Amino acid sequence: MRMGLSAKNSRIFVSYLFMALGTIIFLFPLVWLVSTSLMSPSENPFSVPPHLIPHPVTLSNYVETFKNYNFGRYMWNSFLIAMISVGLNIVVTLITAYPLARMKFRGRRIVMGLIVATLVLPSQGTLVPSYLLTLHLHLLNTYWGVIVPSIFSAFSVFLLYQSFNTISHELDEAARIDGAGDFRIFIQVLTPLVVPTLAALAIMGFLGSWDNFLWPLIVLSNSNLYTAPLGLDYFFGTFGASWSVAAAASVLVAAPVVIVFLVLQRWFVNGVAGAFKG
Numbered sequence: 125m126r127m128g129l130s131a132k133n134s135r136i137f138v139s140y141l142f143m144a145l146g147t148i149i150f151l152f153p154l155v156w157l158v159s160t161s162l163m164s165p166s167e168n169p170f171s172v173p174p175h176l177i178p179h180p181v182t183l184s185n186y187v188e189t190f191k192n193y194n195f196g197r198y199m200w201n202s203f204l205i206a207m208i209s210v211g212l213n214i215v216v217t218l219i220t221a222y223p224l225a226r227m228k229f230r231g232r233r234i235v236m237g238l239i240v241a242t243l244v245l246p247s248q249g250t251l252v253p254s255y256l257l258t259l260h261l262h263l264l265n266t267y268w269g270v271i272v273p274s275i276f277s278a279f280s281v282f283l284l285y286q287s288f289n290t291i292s293h294e295l296d297e298a299a300r301i302d303g304a305g306d307f308r309i310f311i312q313v314l315t316p317l318v319v320p321t322l323a324a325l326a327i328m329g330f331l332g333s334w335d336n337f338l339w340p341l342i343v344l345s346n347s348n349l350y351t352a353p354l355g356l357d358y359f360f361g362t363f364g365a366s367w368s369v370a371a372a373a374s375v376l377v378a379a380p381v382v383i384v385f386l387v388l389q390r391w392f393v394n395g396v397a398g399a400f401k402g
Contacts, residue, residue, distance in 0.1 A: 157378075160371035161185055169367050185372035193369075195376060197348060198355030203380075205267055205351060206333035209274045210326050217280040217325065222310050224281070225288035226296065236285065242278045251342065258343055269343040270351070274333060280325050287321040288314065327388050331381055352377045 155176060160169040162185070163178040189195040223229070224236050254273045263269035291314060299309045315322075337353040344350060350358060356377050360370065 154378075154382075157371050158375055160368055161375045163368045163371075165366045165368055167368070169371070185366075185368045186376070188369050189373045189376060193359055193373065194347075195352075195355060195359075195373060198350050198352045199376065199380075201267075201349060201355075202334055202352040205270050206330050208267070209271050209333045210329040212271070212275045213277055213280060213329050214322055214326060216275050217277065217284050218315065218322075220276075221281050221284035221288055222314070225285045226293075226310075226314065227306070239278050239281055243282070248338075251338075254339075255342060264343050265346050265349060267349065270336075270340050273339060274329070274336075277325075277329070280329070283325060284318060284321055287318045291317055323388070327384060330384060334381055 156169070156174060159176045159178060162181045162183070163169060164180065164182050164184070167175065167178065169175070220239075224232050224239075250273075258264060258269045258272065261272075263272060295313055296309055299313050304313065334351075335353060336351070337357070340351045340354045341357075344354065347355075347358060356373055359373050
């Protein structure tokens with residue numbers, strides 16, 4: 125009995141040891157980046173062994189990114205585009221997924237099948253038609269040129285479709301007996317039940333929009349409209365700033381993504397799991 129417990133404890137210890145080592149390996153680049161961003165320009169971030177505690181700690185690198193490199197503008201552009209994209213995506217996804225999941229009409233399975241089939245297409249395969257559409261709509265070098273292609277997401281429709289399908293149809297019937305129409309059932313009865321999934325879609329939409337680099341690179345040439353990732357690339361390609369300032373700029377771009385995920389990860393997990401329950 126004791127030997128069995130000892131072997132079990134040993135396995136648990138080894139498992140925790142490997143998890144601790146994996147955590148250190150994955151977190152080290154982030155820790156190094158933050159540490160470098162707090163160093164003075166005279167310190168060497170590439171010293172061996174690594175010097176992870178700056179002496180002295182300074183915030184001057186962050187001040188410089190905002191004062192001299194227009195990073196406040198880039199961050200605002202990314203935030204504005206992400207919020208509008210997420211809001212419109214939620215609305216479009218709701219009005220697309222609800223009738224496909226809850227209403228009966230000829231061809232709805234075919235429509236849903238075509239939407240799911242687009243998930244097979246790589247995003248790069250739609251760049252040319254998306255660019256031509258943006259060009260003919262005169263949306264190049266505008267916020268809307270970045271926002272419009274992200275309004276509709278086949279994955280969002282599929283996830284919300286699955287979430288609506290987990291809800292019993294008896295709720296619809298009970299609401300109709302009480303005199304509710306389709307619109308009232310949609311807004312007041314069913315939509316509140318899929319809020320966790322909507323929260324997960326909002327989180328994924330925000331992260332995807334914030335990290336988006338390729339599409340803004342294609343449609344934007346005015347540096348005043350650059351998003352944060354595009355501004356970071358512009359920063360590295362144009363200015364001869366020190367590594368400490370470059371690290372500060374990188375932390376500013378990464379921070380919103382890390383914060384949103386850490387704060388809202390419970391909503392993300394519950395929302396995705398709820399879409400496939402039952």
